[in-house]
Amino acid sequence: xxxxxxxxxxxxxxxxxxxxxxxxxxxxLPPPAPSAIRKFLNSKSSGRVPDGAFRGLMFVCALSIFLxxxxxxxxxxxxxxxxxHTFGFKFFTGTTWDPVSGxxxxxxxxYGTVVSSLLAVAMAVPLALLVAIFLLExxxxxxxxxxxxxxxxxxxxxxxxxxLWGVFVLVPIIRDQAGPVLEKYLGWTGFFVEPNFGVxxxxxxxxxxxxxxxxxxxxxxxxxxxxPPSQREAALALGATRWEMIRISILRNSRIGIVGSVILGLGxxxxxxxxxxxxxxxxxxIMKNLFAPAYTLSSVIANEFTExxxxxxxxxxxxxxxxxxxxxxxxxAIARLLVWAVTRNNSAVAH
Amino acid sequence: MNPLLVRSENxxxxxxxxxxxxxxxxxxxxxxxTLVVLVPLIAILGYLLYKGFSSLNLAFFTKPPAPVGEEGxxxxxxxxxxxxxxxxxxxxxxxxxxxxxxxxAEYGRGTWLxxxxxxxxxxxxxxxxxxxxxxxxSLIVAKQHHFSGFAGGVALAIMMVPTITRTTEEMLGTVPxxxxxxxxxxxxxxxxxxxxxxxxxxxxxxxxGCMLAFARVAGETAPLLFTALGNxxxxxxxxxxxxxLPLQIFAxxxxxxxxxxxxxxxxxxxxxxxxxxxxxxxRIFTARGALKGGQH
Numbered sequence: 001x002x003x004x005x006x007x008x009x010x011x012x013x014x015x016x017x018x019x020x021x022x023x024x025x026x027x028x029l030p031p032p033a034p035s036a037i038r039k040f041l042n043s044k045s046s047g048r049v050p051d052g053a054f055r056g057l058m059f060v061c062a063l064s065i066f067l068x069x070x071x072x073x074x075x076x077x078x079x080x081x082x083x084x085h086t087f088g089f090k091f092f093t094g095t096t097w098d099p100v101s102g103x104x105x106x107x108x109x110x111y112g113t114v115v116s117s118l119l120a121v122a123m124a125v126p127l128a129l130l131v132a133i134f135l136l137e138x139x140x141x142x143x144x145x146x147x148x149x150x151x152x153x154x155x156x157x158x159x160x161x162x163x164l165w166g167v168f169v170l171v172p173i174i175r176d177q178a179g180p181v182l183e184k185y186l187g188w189t190g191f192f193v194e195p196n197f198g199v200x201x202x203x204x205x206x207x208x209x210x211x212x213x214x215x216x217x218x219x220x221x222x223x224x225x226x227x228p229p230s231q232r233e234a235a236l237a238l239g240a241t242r243w244e245m246i247r248i249s250i251l252r253n254s255r256i257g258i259v260g261s262v263i264l265g266l267g268x269x270x271x272x273x274x275x276x277x278x279x280x281x282x283x284x285x286i287m288k289n290l291f292a293p294a295y296t297l298s299s300v301i302a303n304e305f306t307e308x309x310x311x312x313x314x315x316x317x318x319x320x321x322x323x324x325x326x327x328x329x330x331x332x333a334i335a336r337l338l339v340w341a342v343t344r345n346n347s348a349v350a351h
Numbered sequence: 352m353n354p355l356l357v358r359s360e361n362x363x364x365x366x367x368x369x370x371x372x373x374x375x376x377x378x379x380x381x382x383x384x385t386l387v388v389l390v391p392l393i394a395i396l397g398y399l400l401y402k403g404f405s406s407l408n409l410a411f412f413t414k415p416p417a418p419v420g421e422e423g424x425x426x427x428x429x430x431x432x433x434x435x436x437x438x439x440x441x442x443x444x445x446x447x448x449x450x451x452x453x454x455x456a457e458y459g460r461g462t463w464l465x466x467x468x469x470x471x472x473x474x475x476x477x478x479x480x481x482x483x484x485x486x487x488x489s490l491i492v493a494k495q496h497h498f499s500g501f502a503g504g505v506a507l508a509i510m511m512v513p514t515i516t517r518t519t520e521e522m523l524g525t526v527p528x529x530x531x532x533x534x535x536x537x538x539x540x541x542x543x544x545x546x547x548x549x550x551x552x553x554x555x556x557x558x559x560g561c562m563l564a565f566a567r568v569a570g571e572t573a574p575l576l577f578t579a580l581g582n583x584x585x586x587x588x589x590x591x592x593x594x595x596l597p598l599q600i601f602a603x604x605x606x607x608x609x610x611x612x613x614x615x616x617x618x619x620x621x622x623x624x625x626x627x628x629x630x631x632x633x634r635i636f637t638a639r640g641a642l643k644g645g646q647h
Contacts, residue, residue: 004504013419021405042390049540050539050540051540051542053542054541054542054545055458055479055541055542057453057456058449058451058453058454058458059420059451059458060450061446061448061449061450061451061453061454062450062451062454062455062459062465063468064447064451064512065451065468065471065472065512065513066471067474067496068466068475068477068509068512069474071486071490072482072483072486075486075489075490076482076485076486078489079493086382088403089563095423105515113599122442125608127384127385127387127388127631130380130381130383130384130385131381131384131385131388132378133381134381134382134384135385138378138381139385140558141568144508147385147389150392151388151389151392153396153627154388154391154392155415156566156626157395157570157626158569158570158571158572158597158622158623158626159530159570159571159573160572160597160600160601160604160622161395161619161622161623162395163599163601163604164394164600164604164615164616165398165399167604167605168398168402168604168612169394169395169398190358212390213388217388220373229607240388240423241370241371241374242374242375242377243373243374243377243378244370244374246377260604264477268476268477270479271477271478271479271480271481271482272479273480273481273572273573274477274572274573274601275595278601278604280523280604294390298479298481301481301485301572302481304575305485305488305577306576306577317485317540318485318489321481321482321485323626324479324481325482328477328478328479328482329477329478332473332476332477333470333474334465334477335477336473336474339377349590
């Protein structure tokens with residue numbers, strides 16, 4: 001601090017010499033050389049008005065997040081009014097999707113979305129948890145950075161590139177290599193039956209599993225990381241093996257958060273569009289066979305929206321979007337609450 | 352615990368053996384799982400590099416698409432279109448997101464309103480991108496009666512906001528209270544403190560957040576399908592349908608022409624490189640931010 005009197009206080013002795021021209025007793029000094037801060041403080045911008053205005057502006061920004069969600073909801077409801085009035089709840093139980101005769105039922109799409117997402121979660125969760133455990137507890141230090149970076153790269157690949165890879169690499173593999181094997185050993189279950197063209201429910205869930213893996217893995221790792229070290233140490237001190245320590249102190253303490261991360265992954269899978277559209281075959285049927293083509297809520301929108309002729313068709317598609325919006329909001333809200341519950345509890349423990 | 356104590360030495364040894372085996376089994380499983388996960392990643396990236404590089408040439412960056420059946424052509428219009436749409440989205444989304452983050456961290460800390468907004472932002476983050484596309488369609492395209500790059504930009508901007516808001520808030524939370532108090536103690540008004548002290552201190556982290564949001568929307572296709580629509584020609588008019596790299600990749604990937612598949616791979620490579628570069632920059636920024644952030 002070379003200039004200690006940035007805001008120069010009046011030296012007290014001067015204040016005593018009150019002259020007639022200066023009845024207030026204010027210092028009778030030559031004005032100090034105005035510093036940058038003083039200049040700023042004396043300018044208009046330091047008043048109450050800009051402070052309030054800035055606060056108001058930030059408030060509007062924050063409030064706009066609410067408004068965006070409400071606006072989306074309002075717009076979706078108002079543009080799907082026609083379909084809601086025409087079909088009512090039957091929309092979600094009807095199995096025919098016939099734009100020509102104007103009969104719209106969304107059940108095949110709901111089935112496709114739910115089944116492909118659940119399958120993807122079933123495939124991704126064990127892998128994701130094992131990788132999270134590996135990175136936290138087992139992995140040597142020098143590998144931790146590169147591997148976690150690589151798994152995070154999976155999250156950075158855009159959906160359309162997954163789709164491209166799915167169409168030209170995954171689908172042929174499922175058609176020519178994996179398919180026959182699955183059919184031979186699991187064909188009796190009825191889930192893997194010929195004809196197998198590669199595109200279908202199975203390909204879609206594999207792609208989805210790859211896509212949601214980083215979400216589940218990284219969030220569950222975050223949740224596991226906040227387990228207090230004392231918990232680990234206690235288990236190890238009692239003679240637990242590493243796996244017992246992981247099970248008793250890490251998994252048990254972070255289970256709610258792990259469930260949250262899984263639901264977040266599910267939410268991502270439910271809304272995923274492009275990659276699924278490119279490999280699922282796009283056929284609105286409800287089939288037990290996982291090799292059969294299927295259709296999801298998001299891919300029917302992606303495929304048919306720009307070609308929708310007629311108000312009813314368009315509004316039926318928008319109603320599907322509305323359903324997707326509401327479902328993902330509920331799913332995400334539940335997941336966030338679970339993750340929050342854990343991180344809040346544990347940060348309280350840590351203090 | 353009692354039954355354990357009365358067990359014979361033999362059973363205890365067996366038990367210990369089982370514990371050891373399950374321990375090693377899980378360790379092995381975790382290692383295998385990690386390898387299994389790395390396979391598709393390396394397969395995707397490797398195939399992309401191989402296919403992309405063999406299809407990439409100068410024409411890809413300089414020429415608009417050639418008509419079907421003709422050799423050559425590129426995606427220059429899509430690269431430019433993506434740039435324009437992303438610039439528009441950033442121009443709208445980044446200030447809005449940072450503003451909301453500033454409110455949450457500097458003004459609303461601890462209030463129920465801030466909690467509600469934070470929660471809404473998290474939930475908005477999980478809304479499928481295709482729903483954003485429909486919303487932008489109904490709000491803008493349906494009203495204007497034509498597709499436009501502008502509508503696409505709006506859809507992407509909305510998608511950027513929650514990520515930026517949450518990172519801004521988190522980063523501002525790491526700014527020590529002392530620094531703020533020092534500024535306020537000098538008589539500097541709150542707004543100036545926020546801009547010149549809090550935001551300045553937290554800027555590496557906030558920039559990281561913005562780039563993460565950018566990287567995320569850069570590859571989004573679904574919200575552009577019925578807003579920007581795509582365009583075979585050069586154009587920077589935001590009022591017209593506009594080409595975008597992800598849209599073009601999608602259109603070419605599902606087409607029946609080998610030449611277009613080739614271009615799709617090249618496009619995917621360019622898109623990935625774009626995103627990877629921003630993610631790597633993010634890493635550099637976060638590393639620097641972590642160094643600065645260790646003042647406690």
